[in-house]
Amino acid sequence: MFFDDLLDERKKSILKAIIDDYIDTAEPLGSRTIARKHGIGLSSATIRNEMADLEEMGFLCQLHTSSGRIPSNLGYRFYVDRLMKRKELVPEELETIRSMLDDNISELTQLIRQVSVLIARITRYTSVAVTPRIARNRIKTVRVIPIDTYKGLVIVVTNTGIIKNNVVYFCEPADPDMLIMISNFLSSRLPGLTTENIDDDLVLGIRESVYIPDELLLPVMQGIRDCINQIDGSEIYLEGAANILNYPEFCDIIKAKDLLNLMEEKSVLAGMLQGLLSSKGLSVRIGTENKMDQIENCTVITATYSYKDTILGTIGIIGPTRMEYSRVISIMDYIRDKVNIEIKRLVGSGDDNIQ
């Protein structure tokens, strides 16, 4: 990479010292401070010259003449790609992760929600998690259960382990035996279908092959469709939104409000997580690398979780660009692995593949 040629070792170590320190203190760094605090055997004047170079190359910037330097977005980018060393997780962090994931979690959405809480707590930034909007789910089980004369409960289980239910209303009294008949019929007919297959043609096909009164069949099929819409329409979990107020970059109430408002718009959040959905690795988007204006001073780190090469969703955090990259990236990586293992436990009991 041309980056490597661009900066010699001395520049790199100065840049790293500045960014490390700035991430810690949120204060612009001056040459004298660097010479004093970080054991680089150089005078402040020399460092000053190097800093001028680094600024000219775009890695640093100044808030005003005669202020110290702070990292630019490009600086952070270089830091994340080249300079930063991953920080080992400390025992407390490992213990928190263990205790929060070893609960008896029995369902995918429950797991993701729990992970969202976990990430917010452990990183001290804001976490976002999204279950994916994919039409890859296949129906595994469908049941219809009588509740009372005019009501029934439709349940759909997918191969990805998502369970949804829906109450359906009948305009005529429903014969329980007939409902059980419907349930048995559907549970032999629908499994294996993708969610897209549940359409009007299917209803017509069913009508031809077996007699079910429309007053029952139509509400039930609508109920199934509603379940599926809930499954395909992804859900979003947000945790630790108030955490951003702990960082001085959001001490301005206007900025804080903008960001919090954004966070309450779940649809916008969803779009934000769509990013690169590579199945391996983390996506780190720094400042303006995020397309949205409202988060141009934020970094968004996302990881995908998946089962058998199918991406099931995304977990991520939002924080200031001045983020503890080395700590957070390690944590996200570690938790992503854990989540994938949990998913394997939840979804797969070695029976069917997910494609």
Added chain:
Amino acid sequence: MFFDDLLDERKKSILKAIIDDYIDTAEPLGSRTIARKHGIGLSSATIRNEMADLEEMGFLCQLHTSSGRIPSNLGYRFYVDRLMKRKELVPEELETIRSMLDDNISELTQLIRQVSVLIARITRYTSVAVTPRIARNRIKTVRVIPIDTYKGLVIVVTNTGIIKNNVVYFCEPADPDMLIMISNFLSSRLPGLTTENIDDDLVLGIRESVYIPDELLLPVMQGIRDCINQIDGSEIYLEGAANILNYPEFCDIIKAKDLLNLMEEKSVLAGMLQGLLSSKGLSVRIGTENKMDQIENCTVITATYSYKDTILGTIGIIGPTRMEYSRVISIMDYIRDKVNIEIKRLVGSGDDNIQ
């Protein structure tokens, strides 16, 4: 009430003018401004004297000598109890309520979540909703559904219309027919029981009356118990937390953070809503009437929703003590009625009573 004797008409109208204006502007009111803006035919000097009286009686206070007056908590209390006129809902508000509640909502928790969003949007404060922690729920339907060899799905429906499900794991392969047998047995045995009845004695009783292998029965009963815990353990919905930042009383980032942190502690919120659970009327707790320090500058207004005299839960809003009482109280009252009607539609199809 002694209150009525305490303040003559003139004092009342001055107090009302001050509070109305302060709710609107958030600025302390001076005697001259009152004389000018509100058509009381008195000079500023007279009003000044009255204001001094009102302050001495505790209805007003001053931030410092020679500042205008602002209402005290007692002032707000008197305003809410005696002075305020309810504000009619405007057409836009009615339309918002109609459109957000006429969606095809099929389940109680879904309704409450939707109401929470609605209230936050329409009042522009923060809304909280809680489903109740009551052991009054009775089991209406129980089903066990095979998912695959080692997994089943337990479903519990209560007479209050709550539906929960839980995946259970078997350590031995489960015979689907046996599961159906269990399902049929439990669905004849459990309905009508309260959630407290599901205990070890019950399991022993079942064991005696029918043969079910422990490898199946125990996980299933545990699954039912987990469902019940989810039902009894109330869920909390919070919406519009960022709204508080729109009010100048929270322009101080520290105060805002305190409040937002509080709001993220769902258990604390739950306690906050427990207040008076009278089945009629609203509870309005102003400032220090709330027992918690963190919200001593907030007012919490709560309403309960219920079905056939059984309180099912609480909806509420949190905002500054300088709240638009007349508007918000009308809205809360109106929405509470609407919710109760919706609940009747959801829960009751005229089959069983809830006690």
Added chain:
DNA sequence: TATTAGCACTCTAGACCGTCGAGTGCTAAT
């Protein structure tokens, strides 16, 4: 030739005024 000491310069944050205006309480006149 690369590094460093020294110096003049820049800019911000904070302390310290003085002024203005809104508001009060009191007194005397109506």
Added chain:
DNA sequence: ATTAGCACTCGACGGTCTAGAGTGCTAATA
């Protein structure tokens, strides 16, 4: 009982000044 008038208080606002941290440049140094 009400009001006009007056002296007083206090915060908000704007200007000035200073201290301190940091810079860039130049000349001296290893």
